[in-house]
Each structure stands twice: as structure tokens, then as C-alpha cells.
Amino acid sequence: MINVIKEGILLQKTGLDFENEGVLNPAAIRDGEFVHLLYRAVSKGNHSSIGYCKLNGPLSIETRDKKPLLAPQFDYESHGIEDPRIVKIDDTYYLTFTGYDGVNALGCLATSKDLIHFNRKGIIVPQITYEEFNRLINAEGISNEKYYRYNQHDHILEKDGKEMLIWDKNLIFFPRRINGKLTFLHRIRPEIQIVTSIETLEELTKEFWENYFLHFKDYVVLKPKYDHEVSYIGGGCPPIETEQGWLLIYHGVHDSLKGYVYSACAALLDLENPQKELSRLPYPLFVPEFYWELKGEVNNVCFPTGAVVFDDTLYIYYGAADERIACATMSLTELVNELIANKI
Secondary structure (H helix, E strand, C coil), X not given: CCCCEEEEEEECCCCCHHHCCXXXXXXXXXXXXXXXXXXXXXXXXXXXXXXXXXXXXXXXXXXXXXXXXXXXXXXXXXXXXXXXXXXXXXXXXXXXXXXXXXXXXXXXXXXXXXXXXXXXXXXXXXXXXXXXXXXXXXXXXXXXXXXXXXXXXXXXXXXXXXXXXXXXXEEEECCCCECCEEEEEEEECCEEEEEEEECCHHHCCHHHHHHHHHCHHHHEEECXXXXXXXXXXXXXXXXXXXXXXXXXXXXXXXXXXCCCEEEEEEEEECCCCCCXXXXXXXXXXXXXXXXXXXXXCCCCEEEEEEEEEECCEEEEEEEEXXXXXXXXXXXXXXXXXXXXXXXX
């Protein structure tokens, strides 16, 4: 078992209008001795924007903005910019988030050179109905009742004048090109999928996604496997490159008498072929156990979304009960060695 230290609550909601309901699920990126946190800030009525906090070291607050860094501007994000993740590829920051328009929740991208000015690229995941999705994957003979359970929206085709689409969330880029290609994770419940074959974003056309779904099983990188993740899984923090492979911290969900329980989990992917899972912890990395993880806007939630490394210590930032931001630490070496001990 990994020695995990819960460092406690790092950020809480304030009286400011844009974050008076909760703060959660932060993107994190190290910049020298500082850490940039771009977090989901929730206002009354469950409308989300992106707040900003700068840390001196991994745990000490240096500055915290009193207004959103990013707020909804377009229809696809009109009800919220949610659950950001961030990486830097070459000289460009890739900030991914879920855009929610009140009906559909879809993975979006914004890029920046300075974390001040952002160029919104819009929705980059497929915009597809369940019926079309089901037709395409069935052409390959895929049979997974959970795709039906989580994605058919009770057969509702339209809501508030908008077509109901497959929800595709947890959009997360790898922090460098792999074999010259941009690579990212995304999640159509209950599994985690991967895109590995594009040089530019312009390649993500309707035709690209149709062909992708015709070979869908080739792009499922992780499936629920153990009891703590039996309901569904989703990407968490951007992958961390180690000599042994890409370390992926993700979330696993299982149902209980108290409802869904979200835990932090860990897996290792092949460095040059990240579609290949090398190993996975057979138990959760950490679970909700303290009051600030057990009680909140959504109970029983540890939702990891950002991670940085200082020396050999891995700092994982996570949403706690969908209301607060907390941090857990552990030895990076110890975690990777434990994963190697559980190689497939």
C-alpha cells in the first residue's frame, strides 16, 4: 500500500459572487517554484467559471484573484466552464474543460501563451447523438450495456430546443507530442478513450469521429476492472512522464447504499504507445474519509484533476465533495514501484 498523506483543505468558497457555492476540481501546473491553479468556481444556481490562484511552492497561497480568469462567453458554455485541466506543449498552454450549455456537457479547449490571454478553440470532442453513436459502434459488434445505461438520456432526443448529445467529458492532453502526434484522453462513460493520431486540431472533423467510432474498441485505453471502480471511470490529472511509463491518476466510481463514491486511482501507460495499459493499482490510491470529502454539494467525492512533482513528492490536487479543493501527497517513486509490482 502507498503511504498517502492528506494535506487537508487548500481552498474553500468565498463570499465573492462567482465562487459563493463552491470551488473544486483544479487544473495545476508547476512554473519554477510556483504552481498555477485554475479551478472550477461555482456561483449560486450552479453556474461555473474558472478562478485563479498562485501557490508559492506546492501548498502556500501567494495570490488569489477576486474575479474569474475565464467566464462563459459562448452558447456551448453558457451554463458553465467546468473541471479544467492544463498542460504545456512546447510554448503553448492547453487548457481543457467541460463546456455545459444547460443540456449537453462536452470537452472544450482554450490555448494561451501567458495564462492571461486565452484563445478559445471551442468543442473538440465529437458532437453526436446516442442513436448515431450506437449505430457506429454496433457496426464493430461492440456490446456494452453500460454505454446504453449512461448515454441514452432516457430516450429524450431534445431538451430546451437543443438536441441531446452523448456527454463527452474529462478531456485531457498529454504534456508532449508522442511520435509527433497530439494525444489526449476523453471519456464517454463508462470507460476512458484515447486519441493518438492527429498532428493538428483541424483533423478532428465529423469524418474523423465517424471512423473513430467504427473502430471504437481500439481506442478504449482503460475499462472499469476492480470493485472500487466498477460503475465507471474517468480521466483525472494530466499524465506524468516517468522512465517506466505515463503515470495516470484517474477517478473510479462505485455505487453504494449512500450513492456513488468517487476515489482517486492510478495506472501506468506505455510511453510510446499510451493506448497500452502496463499496470494498475488493484485498490484505490485514496478514498473519501474526512468530513470535507464525505459531506458537501456531492457527498463521498475525491476527484483528482491536477498534479505536480517537487523532488520526489507527488502533490495531487482534487475536488473534495464538490465543494472544496484539497491536496494529497505521496512518494512518486513508491507509487511507480507499486504499479510496476502490479504489472499486467
